[in-house]
Amino acid sequence: MSGQPIGLGRSSNICDDNEERRALRDSVAKLVGGYGRSYFKDVVARGAKPDELWAEMGATGFLGVHLPEEYGGGGGGLADLAVVIEEMAAQGCPMFMIVISPAICGSILAAHGSEVLKRRYLSRIAEGTAKMAFAITEPDAGSNTHKITTTARRDGEGWRISGQKYWTSGVDEAEALLVVARDAEPAPDGRHTLSLLTVETSAPGLTLQPLDSALQLPEKQFTCFFDDVPVAADGLIGEEGQGLKQVFAGLNPERVAAACVANGIGRYALARAASYAKDRTVWKAPIGTHQGVAHPLAEAYIAVEQARLMAKRAAELFDARADAAEAANIAKFAAGDACTQALDRAIQVHGGNGLSNEYGLADLWFIARMFKTAPVSREMILNHIAQHSLGLPKSY
Incomplete structure (x- = not known):
């Protein structure tokens, strides 16, 4: 393991309105930051799996923080898992399996699974010894x-x-x-x-x-x-x-979890960009002193923070058993755009270095871009909002 937790001032706390969530975020940042971006990139380059990181995430209870205590989970909610997922990505380790196995499959099993299936899978999903797709x-x-x-x-x-x-x-x-x-x-x-x-x-x-x-x-x-x-x-x-009704126990968490991965990538990219803009000196001044550099990053920061707040709201609605569909779709839409913008501007600030794998940004591009398409496309989200939020006639 190597590396230190990545942070951006007060950014990581804007969505955490209680001490428990702040402590959870700090703990995840410390654990995942100890592995760091270099570990994650090396795993991907070798075609391997981040098994060591996954095992520690399970052993510390982070993978099952949202699952019922009687099945080995932490007894929290989606809002807690959202913190875990976002912080992993913010530390340079955007792991999709935590979206797929604990968030989607775990949520569906907890809501609709038989006692046999819950006993068979949930505790092992929580402890990281079993995965579901x-x-x-x-x-x-x-x-x-x-x-x-x-x-x-x-x-x-x-x-x-x-x-x-x-x-x-x-x-x-x-x-x-x-x-x-x-x-x-x-x-x-x-x-x-x-x-x-x-x-x-x-x-x-x-x-x-x-x-x-x-x-x-x-x-x-x-x-x-x-x-x-x-x-x-x-x-x-x-x-x-x-099945269609039951699957929505996993689709809204999927949208929230995907938004959290995107928001974490956005935070990671902006942290790297801000650090580079402070350290990189041209004509005797850090490039971050120039508004042509600072303003695009500040604008991207605002977009990421807005997307984070929407994801938090969607998770809280889901945990309250309220209708979270609108909020979850908006959260995913906003996060996809904000993430792509933040990463693009971070790459631009690095100049030619932004295209070098050494700086840990370029290889995130297609992951960030994916959030405009999956797990649900921007167009289908706009269809949903037009029909259900604005009351417009169905277009398809």
Whole structure:
């Protein structure tokens, strides 16, 4: 391990309105900052996994801070996990697996999983000894979950799944998948409902094909082929045919968690840019004394802080069991734009050095840019806000 926690003055405290959250943030910053950006970059360059960091995050309770205490978690909420996720990225370690396994899968299991599934997975997710991946996206369905064609058909007491998912992250390091599948038999209205099932990654008939991605992350992307993959009777999450409702227990946390990764990257980029602008001297003055350098960074800082506050609000609404959809979508939208702007301006401040991998910024570009597209695109967020917030006619 090497490195020191990265900070930007009071920036890290603007969203923490109690001592517990400030202490949590400081503890995560100390742990992750001890590994540092160089550790994370080396792991990615070697095609390895940050196993040491993940194990420590689990052992200290950070991975399961939001999960119920009776299942090995910390008993907190999404707002607590949001602090953990953002601070990891702010220390130069934007880890997607914490979004996928604890945030999405953990939240869904905690809300809708049977006692068997909760006992099987939640404590190990919290302690970092088990990971789960989430399979929802399909090549031909796009953002329209109703068009999913991966099908679960009854087979005795269990099911068989056939179909295809893609852009499934981290499945190579996961013990199980949460799969959103269409029910084979139509409902009385003729429509095919959706169910949510757990699939062991060791199950026969499951084949993984790596996707060649520009993302410089330890989590790899895959197309998953399901060829009559068996699912045991206890593999069903919640109620059969209610998968679409159940999956939203994970989609709002997904948007908040993604926003927090983006906000953390924005904070990291601005911290690096500010440090460079203070140290880099041209014509006897630090370049940060020039408004042409200082103002773009200040503007990006404002955007990141606004996005952070929106993510905090969305997490709090979710924890209060209120409707968090609008806030979660706005948070993700704002964070994607703010992150990209902050990183772009940080790279620009570094001049040619910004394109050097040595400075730890250039390899974050496609990760930051991804937040304009995933886990939900800017266009679909705008559709949601136009229809549900403004009351405009549905456009699609």
